[in-house]
Amino acid sequence: SQQGEEDPQALSIQEGENATMNCSYKTSINNLQWYRQNSGRGLVHLILIRSNEREKHSGRLRVTLDTSKKSSSLLITASRAADTASYFCATSNSGNTPLVFGKGTRLSVIA
Amino acid sequence: EAGVAQSPRYKIIEKRQSVAFWCNPISGHATLYWYQQILGQGPKLLIQFQNNGVVDDSQLPKDRFSAERLKGVDSTLKIQPAKLEDSAVYLCASSLGAATGELFFGEGSRLTVL
Numbered sequence: 001s002q003q004g005e006e007d008p009q010a011l012s013i014q015e016g017e018n019a020t021m022n023c024s025y026k027t028s029i030n031n032l033q034w035y036r037q038n039s040g041r042g043l044v045h046l047i048l049i050r051s052n053e054r055e056k057h058s059g060r061l062r063v064t065l066d067t068s069k070k071s072s073s074l075l076i077t078a079s080r081a082a083d084t085a086s087y088f089c090a091t092s093n094s095g096n097t098p099l100v101f102g103k104g105t106r107l108s109v110i111a
Numbered sequence: 112e113a114g115v116a117q118s119p120r121y122k123i124i125e126k127r128q129s130v131a132f133w134c135n136p137i138s139g140h141a142t143l144y145w146y147q148q149i150l151g152q153g154p155k156l157l158i159q160f161q162n163n164g165v166v167d168d169s170q171l172p173k174d175r176f177s178a179e180r181l182k183g184v185d186s187t188l189k190i191q192p193a194k195l196e197d198s199a200v201y202l203c204a205s206s207l208g209a210a211t212g213e214l215f216f217g218e219g220s221r222l223t224v225l
Contacts, residue, residue, distance in 0.1 A: 004153075033213065042115070042202060042216035043154065088153050098144060098167055099214060101153035 004089040004102030012108040019076040021105040023089030037086045081111045115217035123223045129191035132220045136205030146202040
């Protein structure tokens with residue numbers, strides 16, 4: 001079963017605007033990860049945030065984690081047409097359990 | 112560094128036929144995963160290997176799906192007989208060790224069952 005649930009399902013913005021995607025999950029986690037998938041390609045890891053962290057940055061990406069609300073957000077600043085892709089959050093429980101992915105947010109950045 | 116290799120990239124078969132997908136993980140990665148991704152959905156884990164042993168195959172439809180990872184390197188996923196609902200992309204991923212780390216994905220094998 002899928003633990004993470006992204007919101008919105010689809011998002012369309014103009015180039016240069018910021019894009020925010022949210023992820024909610026149900027059970028306690030060890031870490032939460034965000035992946036990008038371009039059409040017809042495999043998933044690419046973007047960022048990992050551990051359960052004891054609240055915010056993390058990587059280039060134009062900013063991820064926050066609120067374990068009390070069981071939610072995370074991914075912010076892409078100054079979006080580009082090349083950011084057009086599906087974005088998935090994935091959660092890992094403690095131990096050797098595998099990542100469980102959400103259904104994803106489809107982001108379209110219009111030039 | 113070479114990435115995760117998968118083949119074939121595309122396969123079209125009739126229902127009740129069989130198909131096999133191959134995956135070569137990144138060198139040195141002990142953990143290998145097969146995920147199924149149906150159009151418009153997120154990847155769903157089918158099976159996880161640690162070296163050549165199965166860690167989790169709870170969501171693998173064992174009446175028709177099988178997977179092996181001989182010698183703890185390459186892996187093969189087989190479907191026999193295929194059903195219409197097996198149409199999906201089959202993604203292979205690998206990681207260095209612990210399942211909680213970053214996964215590296217291949218480009219996937221797209222299966223169409225007619």
